[in-house]
Amino acid sequence: xxxxxxxxxxxxKEEIESxxxxxxxxxxxxxxxxxxxxxxxxxxxxxxxxxxxxFDNEPGSDITL
Numbered sequence: 167x168x169x170x171x172x173x174x175x176x177x178x179k180e181e182i183e184s185x186x187x188x189x190x191x192x193x194x195x196x197x198x199x200x201x202x203x204x205x206x207x208x209x210x211x212x213x214x215x216x217x218x219x220x221f222d223n224e225p226g227s228d229i230t231l
Contacts, residue, residue: 189201
């Protein structure tokens with residue numbers, strides 16, 4: 167029986183980028199599910215960073231996330 171349990175693992179953006187680079191260099195197919203998940207997570211991080219930058223640029227913005 168396969169264990170489909172998911173775990174939260176705290177990885178920095180740089181660690182995720184390193185894992186992606188390793189997976190790409192290991193010769194795996196670009197459509198590899200694990201690689202796609204890490205790439206999707208990087209896109210989410212970029213989107214979040216853009217949102218925070220917009221809040222920081224608004225005059226009088228005191229929002230803390």
